Amino acid sequence: xxxxxxxxxxxxxxxxxxxxxxxxxxxxxxxxxxxxxxxxxxxxxxxxxxxxxxxxxxxxxxxxxxxxxxxxxxxxxxxxxxxxxxxxxxxxxxxxxxxxxxxxxxxxxxxxxxxxxxxxxxxxxxxxxxxxxxxxxxxxxxxxxxxxxxxxxxxxxxxxxxxxxxxxx
Amino acid sequence: xxxxxxxxxxxxxxxxxxxxxxxxxxxxxxxxxxxxxxxxxxxxxxxxxxxxxxxxxxxxxxxxxxxxxxxxxxxxxxxxxxxxxxxxxxxxxxxxxxxxxxxxxxxxxxxxxxxxxxxxxxxxxxxxxxxxxxxxxxxxxxxxxxxxxxxxxxxxxxxxxxxxxxxxxxxxxxxxxxxxxxxxxxxxxxxxxxxxxxxxxxxxxxxxxxxxxxxxxxxxxxxxxxxxxxxxxxxxxxxxxxxxxxxxxxxxxxxxxxxxxxxxxxxxxxxxxxxxxxxxxxxxxxxxxxxxxxxxxxxxxxxxxxxxxxxxxxxxxxxxxxxxxxxxxxxxxxxxxxxxxxxxxxxxxxxxxxxxxxxxxxxx
Numbered sequence: 293x294x295x296x297x298x299x300x301x302x303x304x305x306x307x308x309x310x311x312x313x314x315x316x317x318x319x320x321x322x323x324x325x326x327x328x329x330x331x332x333x334x335x336x337x338x339x340x341x342x343x344x345x346x347x348x349x350x351x352x353x354x355x356x357x358x359x360x361x362x363x364x365x366x367x368x369x370x371x372x373x374x375x376x377x378x379x380x381x382x383x384x385x386x387x388x389x390x391x392x393x394x395x396x397x398x399x400x401x402x403x404x405x406x407x408x409x410x411x412x413x414x415x416x417x418x419x420x421x422x423x424x425x426x427x428x429x430x431x432x433x434x435x436x437x438x439x440x441x442x443x444x445x446x447x448x449x450x451x452x453x454x455x456x457x458x459x460x461x
Numbered sequence: 462x463x464x465x466x467x468x469x470x471x472x473x474x475x476x477x478x479x480x481x482x483x484x485x486x487x488x489x490x491x492x493x494x495x496x497x498x499x500x501x502x503x504x505x506x507x508x509x510x511x512x513x514x515x516x517x518x519x520x521x522x523x524x525x526x527x528x529x530x531x532x533x534x535x536x537x538x539x540x541x542x543x544x545x546x547x548x549x550x551x552x553x554x555x556x557x558x559x560x561x562x563x564x565x566x567x568x569x570x571x572x573x574x575x576x577x578x579x580x581x582x583x584x585x586x587x588x589x590x591x592x593x594x595x596x597x598x599x600x601x602x603x604x605x606x607x608x609x610x611x612x613x614x615x616x617x618x619x620x621x622x623x624x625x626x627x628x629x630x631x632x633x634x635x636x637x638x639x640x641x642x643x644x645x646x647x648x649x650x651x652x653x654x655x656x657x658x659x660x661x662x663x664x665x666x667x668x669x670x671x672x673x674x675x676x677x678x679x680x681x682x683x684x685x686x687x688x689x690x691x692x693x694x695x696x697x698x699x700x701x702x703x704x705x706x707x708x709x710x711x712x713x714x715x716x717x718x719x720x721x722x723x724x725x726x727x728x729x730x731x732x733x734x735x736x737x738x739x740x741x742x743x744x745x746x747x748x749x750x751x752x753x754x755x756x757x758x759x760x761x762x763x764x765x766x767x768x769x770x771x772x773x774x775x776x777x778x779x780x781x782x783x784x785x786x787x788x789x790x791x792x793x794x795x796x797x798x799x800x801x802x803x804x805x806x807x808x809x810x811x812x813x814x815x816x817x818x819x820x821x822x823x824x825x
Contacts (some may be wrong), residue, residue: 317742319794326740337785357717358710368732378690432667435674438698442681446707452712459719 325447327368332451335360365448366424372440373433388392 297417315378338357359382366379419434426434473519656662678698785809 306584322740322744325743329740354714354717358713361709361713361716411692412695415692415699416697417696419702422699422706432671432674433676435671438702439674439678439681442678442698442705445702445709448709449705449712452716454708454743456712456715456719459716 293346321443324368324444325451328364328448328451331364331367332360332455335364356426361448361452365444369440372428372437372444374424374426374437374441375444377428381424 300408326377336357339353339414356399357412369375369425414433416434419438420429423429423434423438426437675694676693679694681699682694682698682703685694688694688697
């Protein structure tokens with residue numbers, strides 16, 4: 293959705309009033325972190341409880357935990373396209389389907405013709421593979437999604453690190 | 462004779478439902494009629510058109526009648542945006558307009574017969590600046606009296622649907638009267654000497670969008686600022702994303718190990734209230750570290766994550782946000798600011814050091 297400049301200005305004004313305030317609800321990263329934690333921790337608890345301790349099959353357990361981790365990520369950042377893709381992928385099948393048809397990257401015109409254009413295309417293709425759902429985005433979309441994806445990954449890491457550290461200590 | 466233009470058929474074409482083919486047909490009709498009658502007396506009618514157009518600014522836009530507006534060519538990187546310069550320059554360029562005729566028909570639209578016809582479609586949103594755009598058809602070239610028009614407009618898909626089949630833009634950078642269409646475009650300013658092709662303008666606008674996004678990513682990904690060129694930056698971004706992903710994997714593995722071995726008593730860690738405590742502690746730490754200008758940088762760069770509003774802007778917004786007051790957690794900015802305290806290059810060690818220094822104790 294596009295917002296008008298006036299609306300953005302109002303937003304800015306509202307934010308000005310909230311200097312130094314620690315309001316979780318308005319802070320997007322805090323919102324994300326909270327959501328993430330609230331998704332992941334009960335899932336971990338459930339895993340822990342449902343699994344009888346004698347059957348610690350580490351590989352599948354790891355996979356389950358990883359699945360839950362990713363799922364928590366996807367659920368906590370519903371606003372972005374990549375999170376929807378990720379969710380879809382996690383829900384549908386545990387196995388990746390490598391036969392994506394990478395979309396418009398090929399048809400999009402080169403920014404820089406010549407060798408550089410080819411290089412950039414290659415890198416964009418790689419990026420496509422990294423970002424969930426990237427196979428179906430064209431170049432501009434990927435660039436916008438990558439930013440939010442990176443930030444959410446970082447937040448995820450913070451939460452996970454804190455979880456791990458506090459379990460160790 | 463001109464009144465003949467005002468046929469019910471034409472009026473009926475004013476709705477937006479008219480499809481491309483009809484518009485094309487209509488245009489061709491116009492051209493044919495054009496060939497028949499032309500006059501060279503233009504200026505008073507032109508003024509009329511201008512006044513008319515100015516008055517019926519946006520309401521008119523539903524019609525598909527052609528308009529003819531004069532614009533002075535704005536060459537050079539003039540920062541002016543909006544309709545300001547166009548109006549001033551309009552009068553000055555009237556003399557250079559190619560011949561055309563105007564039929565003041567009714568308040569719904571104005572029918573013009575001229576060598577260059579344009580169509581108006583409702584303009585919806587953003588206009589960065591005005592761009593001259595010329596749209597010519599091959600047939601019109603024969604008719605055209607004066608060749609001194611130059612304008613180009615970057616068109617969105619609606620535009621291309623309408624006019625692609627019917628127009629060729631020719632590249633002329635000479636000064637002269639030019640046309641503007643009221644279409645929902647992103648306007649790109651064309652400079653003197655640059656190709657004012659529709660395609661090249663579209664390319665340029667696209668490139669600008671992309672470069673803006675790359676700049677935004679540059680601020681997010683650490684170490685990207687030193688690298689120049691898009692390929693290098695993309696490299697950095699890819700590496701960063703990969704490293705983040707592997708770290709997440711590693712951490713989740715670790716968590717799984719801990720979970721299985723220690724039989725993680727998760728419930729001890731997280732009672733509902735404790736979650737807020739954790740978040741608050743996180744917030745406080747980030748707040749202490751990164752309130753500085755980094756907040757501003759963050760907010761200009763990442764309004765995408767503005768999840769407070771239900772409507773999330775997924776695009777990187779193109780307008781600058783000047784002063785942002787609210788607290789934002791920015792990990793990268795955080796790592797940059799912690800470098801003053803723990804001078805280490807990699808962000809990994811920085812964030813780790815952050816956690817070591819922070820006392821995020823959970824209550825058991």
